[in-house]
Structures are given as structure tokens and as C-alpha cells.
Amino acid sequence: MSGLRYLRCLEGITRREALRFLQQRGRFFSALVRPLVWLLIFASGFRFVLGVSIIPPYQTYVMYEEYVVPGLCAMVLLFQAMQSSLSMVYDREMGSMRMLLTSPLPRWWLLGCKLLAAVLVAVLQVYAFLLVAWFWEVRPPPLGYLLVLPALLMAGLMLGALGLLLSARIRQLENFAGVMNFVIFPMFFASSALYPLWRVREASPVLWALCHANPFTHAVELIRFALYGRIEPVSAAVVGGAMLVFGALAVLAYDPAIGGIGRRGAPPNPA
Amino acid sequence: MSVVAPHPLVAASHGASGAAPPALEVSGLSHAYGPKHALHDVSLRVMPGEFTVLLGPNGAGKSTLFALVTRLFDARQGSIRIFGAELRRHPGQALAQLGVVFQQPTLDPDLSLRQNLAYSAALHGLSRAEGRRRAEQELARIGLLDRAGDAVRKLSGGQRRRVEMARALLTRPRLLLMDEPTVGLDAASRSFLLGHVRRLCREEGLAVLWATHLIDEVDENSRLIVLQEGRVRASGGLRDVLAEGGGGTLREAFARLTDEAWKGGA
Numbered sequence: 001m002s003g004l005r006y007l008r009c010l011e012g013i014t015r016r017e018a019l020r021f022l023q024q025r026g027r028f029f030s031a032l033v034r035p036l037v038w039l040l041i042f043a044s045g046f047r048f049v050l051g052v053s054i055i056p057p058y059q060t061y062v063m064y065e066e067y068v069v070p071g072l073c074a075m076v077l078l079f080q081a082m083q084s085s086l087s088m089v090y091d092r093e094m095g096s097m098r099m100l101l102t103s104p105l106p107r108w109w110l111l112g113c114k115l116l117a118a119v120l121v122a123v124l125q126v127y128a129f130l131l132v133a134w135f136w137e138v139r140p141p142p143l144g145y146l147l148v149l150p151a152l153l154m155a156g157l158m159l160g161a162l163g164l165l166l167s168a169r170i171r172q173l174e175n176f177a178g179v180m181n182f183v184i185f186p187m188f189f190a191s192s193a194l195y196p197l198w199r200v201r202e203a204s205p206v207l208w209a210l211c212h213a214n215p216f217t218h219a220v221e222l223i224r225f226a227l228y229g230r231i232e233p234v235s236a237a238v239v240g241g242a243m244l245v246f247g248a249l250a251v252l253a254y255d256p257a258i259g260g261i262g263r264r265g266a267p268p269n270p271a
Numbered sequence: 272m273s274v275v276a277p278h279p280l281v282a283a284s285h286g287a288s289g290a291a292p293p294a295l296e297v298s299g300l301s302h303a304y305g306p307k308h309a310l311h312d313v314s315l316r317v318m319p320g321e322f323t324v325l326l327g328p329n330g331a332g333k334s335t336l337f338a339l340v341t342r343l344f345d346a347r348q349g350s351i352r353i354f355g356a357e358l359r360r361h362p363g364q365a366l367a368q369l370g371v372v373f374q375q376p377t378l379d380p381d382l383s384l385r386q387n388l389a390y391s392a393a394l395h396g397l398s399r400a401e402g403r404r405r406a407e408q409e410l411a412r413i414g415l416l417d418r419a420g421d422a423v424r425k426l427s428g429g430q431r432r433r434v435e436m437a438r439a440l441l442t443r444p445r446l447l448l449m450d451e452p453t454v455g456l457d458a459a460s461r462s463f464l465l466g467h468v469r470r471l472c473r474e475e476g477l478a479v480l481w482a483t484h485l486i487d488e489v490d491e492n493s494r495l496i497v498l499q500e501g502r503v504r505a506s507g508g509l510r511d512v513l514a515e516g517g518g519g520t521l522r523e524a525f526a527r528l529t530d531e532a533w534k535g536g537a
Binding site: 002004005006008009011012013015016019020023024094095096098099100101102103104105106110256257 | 341342343344345359362363364365366367369371373374375376377378379381382386389390391392393394395396397398399402438
């Protein structure tokens with residue numbers, strides 16, 4: 001099987017994701033509105049309550065809106081990853097996942113393509129959000145918009161791989177509500193997305209340790225530092241490591257010999 | 272007289288007819304979902320150019336067999352070979368020769384027919400130009416080329432089934448699996464599908480495994496495999512199956528073969 005066939009497969013999956021995204025405009029607007037509600041309402045309301053001292057990568061005091069933007073970028077990636085995971089569960093229940101999994105190309109490659117395609121769509125959403133934030137006078141250095149791209153890709157791949165893993169373990173669409181309660185909310189709120197961790201430490205050292213162990217915190221910090229032209233090596237290592245672990249587990253979960261679809265239960269319509 | 276050119280891979284296989292391996296060879300296949308056994312020691316063969324009907328009532332294990340042959344997951348026991356390629360060891364080689372129409376729809380209803388087929392072509396590594404060319408060819412064969420730009424959701428159930436089949440044939444498979452493809456279709460759509468697939472077998476040497484619970488989809492030239500509770504109850508030509516089922520019509524023989532009390536006495 002030549003390398004070209006692998007690239008054609010990647011191109012085809014990416015095109016399909018893009019087409020689906022373009023056709024579901026409501027999805028785009030809700031993906032954009034969600035962080036904007038946080039930025040325009042929540043952050044404005046809390047700007048005088050939640051003061052932020054000088055912490056890296058910031059050189060000076062920053063308004064709360066500015067602090068919260070990298071966390072909201074990560075939130076877009078997190079929700080898109082879970083949306084993509086939900087869509088995988090839906091595709092599996094409806095049957096269209098079978099078209100993907102019966103391709104002669106290796107399954108790890110198919111899943112990787114699916115993951116990358118979803119992340120590219122998510123990154124576009126982040127840039128749309130950053131554009132609106134610019135009009136709200138949250139303006140990182142111009143170079144930051146470029147340097148944040150690899151950070152967004154890494155964070156997106158990590159969260160997307162987690163979503164992929166979850167999609168393999170969730171048997172029914174209805175069970176996805178649990179993901180909201182047990183994955184999205186804890187990951188988002190137990191992180192540095194909305195408040196700096198030194199404030200959390202003052203309140204509870206245990207919670208602080210949890211926030212530190214949360215890979216989402218490192219995704220937020222990776223984006224925050226990159227947006228201001230800096231690399232945060234610990235966060236980069238944690239995000240990269242978590243991306244590999246989640247990705248490997250997802251590939252195993254979809255492996256026909258170990259997981260596969262329908263392995264643990266009868267097919268949806270046994271005949 | 273068909274004006275359709277034979278599939279290149281099928282044509283190539285005809286050249287080596289003497290040594291051609293079975294299109295599908297299943298040996299000693301068993302599978303269970305937890306404590307529930309779905310397939311017990313199933314063995315079967317489908318030869319190139321053969322139209323084989325896998326006949327069984329609901330819950331007989333047909334969909335499980337299809338899931339295993341398409342490697343949605345691996346069987347616990349037994350082996351599956353597609354044109355000689357062992358599925359677990361050479362999945363790429365085996366799946367490249369396989370086209371499948373699943374019982375559940377696999378098309379994206381929001382995308383057009385052309386976009387759906389292009390996606391399927393890409394999953395097999397075909398170039399955009401080649402995918403487009405084959406999509407048009409297959410859509411023409413099923414009489415839906417003029418609807419190529421329409422979203423799938425605008426099609427009727429029968430038309431969607433035809434597109435599923437066009438999608439399955441897009442990659443020029445040598446073995447076509449069809450899982451209850453006529454469920455929910457009207458008589459005209461059923462007749463079209465059956466006729467089209469039988470013609471592909473006859474004229475292009477395509478091997479077909481057609482799973483159904485409908486006895487009237489069996490004709491006298493079909494090979495038959497009767498599956499009941501995950502076991503092969505009878506197989507062979509129509510006469511063989513009738514003989515194994517105690518004679519009479521196929522409906523009567525099938526009823527006897529899938530009847531618990533009769534099996535107990537057999």
C-alpha cells in the first residue's frame with residue numbers, strides 16, 4: 001500500500017469533516033458563542049472580583065478578560081473534542097462508522113486521520129474566537145497568533161485522543177451525558193482556565209494538586225505561553241505525553257482483536 | 272446483453288481460474304458475546320462468480336458473521352480467508368477485495384451522493400479524479416447519475432439502498448457481502464437490487480454472499496447456507512438443502528431446518 005494512498009485517505013476524511021462542519025452552521029455558531037459568553041459576560045462581570053497578579057507569561061498586570069482567553073481557547077478545543085467523540089458514538093450507533101472501519105488501511109491510521117481532521121476544524125474555531133476577542137481588545141502580540149498554532153494542534157490532539165478513547169468505551173448515545181458531568185466540567189473547572197493556580201492553592205492545596213495533575217491545565221498553559229511567544233516545557237511535555245497515552249489507548253480500544261465495535265455486546269440489530 | 276465493462280480485478284482473476292482460491296472461506300468460526308454464543312463452529316465457502324444466499328431467521332447470527340468477515344472485530348475461534356488472504360494476518364489485502372452493504376445505512380444523509388462516494392473512495396486510497404470517475408460510473412449503473420449532487424436524505428429508501436450498493440462496488444471488489452439489503456424495500460426496489468447483483472455475478476464473476484430471512488429471494492441457481500442459532504444447518508444447491516430439510520418446498524424445508532423439535536429428532 002503506497003504512502004500516497006494514506007495521504008488520499010487523510011485528505012478524504014478531512015474534506016468530509018470540513019463539509020459536515022460547513023453544513024452544520026449551527027454547530028459553528030454555538031462553538032463560537034460558548035467562549036464568547038464567558039468572555040463578554042462572565043469575564044466582564046468578574047473583572048473586579050478576580051484580580052490577577054503578575055504571573056508568567058504576562059509582563060504586567062492584565063485584565064481578567066486577557067487572562068481568561070487562553071483558557072477559553074482550550075475550552076473550544078475541549079468541547080470540539082467531545083462533540084467529535086459524540087459524533088463517533090452516533091456514527092457507530094447509526095452504522096456509518098462501519099464504512100470507516102472496513103477500509104483496507106490500518107485502523108490506527110484511520111483513527112489518526114479522523115482525529116487530525118476534527119482538530120483542524122477545532123483550530124479554525126479557535127482562530128474565529130481569537131478574532132472576536134481582538135475586537136474586545138484582547139490583543140496578544142501579533143507573532144503569538146502564529147506561535148500558538150502548534151500549541152493548539154498539540155492540545156487539540158490530546159483532547160481529541162481522549163474523546164476518541166471515550167467514544168470507544170461508551171456503548172450508547174444516552175450515556176454521553178455522563179461525559180459532561182464526569183469529564184468536561186471537572187477538567188475545565190479544575191484547571192487554570194478561569195483562575196490562576198496560586199489562587200486555588202490559597203483555597204485548597206488538595207485541589208491545587210488536582211489542578212496540577214489535570215492535563216487540561218497544561219493544555220491551557222501551553223496555549224497561554226505560546227500566545228505570548230514563549231514555550232512552557234513542562235506543559236509541552238505533559239500535553240505531548242498525555243496525547244501519546246490517550247492516542248495509544250484509543251487505538252487499542254478500537255483494535256478488532258481487543259476492542260473493536262460491538263465486541264462487548266451484540267451488534268445493534270443482530271440477525 | 273450488458274454494456275458494462277467487467278471490473279478489472281474480476282477480469283484478472285478469470286485468467287487464473289484453475290488455481291483461484293475461494294472468494295470467501297470461513298473455517299471453524301465461533302464467537303460469543305459474553306456468555307451468549309452467536310456462532311458455533313461455522314464453516315462455509317463462496318466461490319468466485321457464485322451467488323450464495325445466507326438464509327436464516329432473525330437472530331441466527333448473520334450480522335455477527337458479517338461483522339467478523341468485515342473485521343469490525345475478531346472472532347474468538349476460527350479463520351476467515353478472502354481470496355486466500357487470512358483476515359487477521361493480512362487485513363489490508365483481504366479488505367481491499369471486499370465490498371459490503373450493511374443492514375444499517377452507512378451513508379451520510381447530509382452529504383450528496385457524489386460526496387459520499389468520494390469519501391468512500393478516499394478511505395480506500397483512491398485519488399480524487401479516480402474516485403470521481405468511478406462514482407459517476409457506478410451511479411450511472413444504478414440509474415442515479417442525474418441525482419449525484421442531491422443530498423442522500425432526499426432519496427427514497429430504495430434509492431439509498433442502490434447508492435449503498437454503488438458505494439460498495441466503487442472499489443472494484445471481488446467479493447460482495449450484502450446483509451439483509453432488501454429489508455423495508457418495495458417489490459420494485461427489491462427486484463432491481465437482486466437483478467443487478469445477480470447480473471454482476473453472471474457477467475463479471477463477482478462473488479456474492481447475500482444474507483436474508485426472505486425465502487423468495489432464493490432462486491434455483493443460488494447456492495444456499497441455512498444458519499440457525501449460530502450453526503450451519505444445511506448448505507449446498509437448492510436440491511441439497513431441500514433433501515437435508517426433508518423435501519417439499521423450500522419454505523417447508525427451511526421451517527423444518529430451523530425448527531427446534533425437528534432438529535432434536537434429526
